[in-house]
Amino acid sequence: MEQHAHDLVVIGAGPGGYQAAIRAAQLGMNVGVVEKDASLGGTCLNVGCIPSKALLESSEIYSEASHGVFAQHGVRTGTVELDLAAMLKRKEQVVKALTTGIAGLFKKHKITRYSGLGRFAGPTRVQVAAGDGVAFELTAKHVLIATGSKPASLPGVELDGDRVGTSTEALCYREVPGHLVVIGAGYIGLELGSVWRRLGAKVSVVEFLDRILPGMDSEMASEAQKVFAKQGLEFHLGRRVTGARSDGDGAVVEMEGAEPIRCDRVLVAVGRLPYTEGLALDAAGLATDARGRIPVDAHWQTSVPGVHAIGDVIAGPMLAHKAEEEGVAVAEWIGTGWSHVNYETIPGVCYTNPEFATVGKTEDALKAEGIPYRKGSFPFRANARARTLNQLEGRVKILAHEHTDRVLGIHIFGPRAGELIAEATLAMEVGASSEDIARTCHAHPTLPEVLREAALAVDGRPLNI
């Protein structure tokens, strides 16, 4: 067993962990990263954000080619055929390029990578288990837990890694299911449900709540649901799934108040749980809360001095960019004593078509908190660039404080919303008023002009409607 000493040992090389490692190395720390998987990048790069976005892109192209969108542009094609194997291969190539890129970054920043399962042997002692034994024992001034999350399941749902599976399996189906039942109308359910719908599956989405995309602005979510229904997603809202299992050559999903649904495959997308298995937290003197998360203070310090935690394993939205912000901030806190994450301006993006993006408070939250606000809204159909793209669904909604005009929330359902939310987030980060956005010159013709028009609409003076 080799012994090594580091200033910082990071457990987990997902977006939070690997960016923390790079920032710490930039600040002069000697950093080691322990990762149990062969490839770096964690869930996001290997079985999450990146492969799903690759498939969303490919499936959208297939859908456009098969539904006459190319023809509308005056592009004639012959018979359109799906080569699913090639589509999956491209996805794997995208993942490989990015994960090997992180290995390159580690080399550049002289970060030592340890392959194996990290577990505590004391508060600032980490063993790396590989094969049958302990390959390394690391001592560190600081340890950062960035072990992320794993898919959640439900009582009565028998995950078999095949017919009844999670997003991990749904990124690799070798053929298009005849009928896919998705449990949960959150981010994963809608994104991967969209992928397989576009590739030809019948897709039924069963959701416990009476709405889709919990946490997003409810008025906008209800508009989005209508658009997704037109695309062929079949919604069963207000239905609690009580069981799912493979059954003969298919699967069956049981729910309260309705007949069971027989289908070919089931995707369970009911949230994720913090991942702390095998970490031996008790050896460090740590314990999780009732929801399996590691409690931390405002500077990502756990109850044990020198041990920190970030990302999906602590409280807050389970989003890669939230973990990244925390990773950079915790490295700066350790290295300089200064850092900050503004949790009020963490955007969220669901990569459906159109995309749904959000930052700040929803209208529901403002009402619940009794905050006085004005709202401005502008549809993409009145925007020139959207028309040239032939993507006319959706709108931007801006919520600003009634008295100060400070922007409190921006919600976008429309083409490239995931890109547009960057302007909205920056506006909120600098404390912009809706008037600031309205008076910012926006290039024409561009989609961000919809943001400007929505900002003008807060004051009742949109120009193009």
Ligand code: NAI
């Ligand atoms: P989610 O929390 O977004 O949605 C889960 C849904 O399942 C909820 O609507 C919930 O009401 C429903 N549900 C729970 N129990 C149920 C039951 N018994 N029957 C029917 N429905 C039930 O979780 P999801 O989609 O699994 O995503 C997991 C995490 O991954 C999320 O925290 C999300 O933020 C993150 N993620 C982010 C993405 C992005 O940023 N684009 C993409 C994919 C995932």
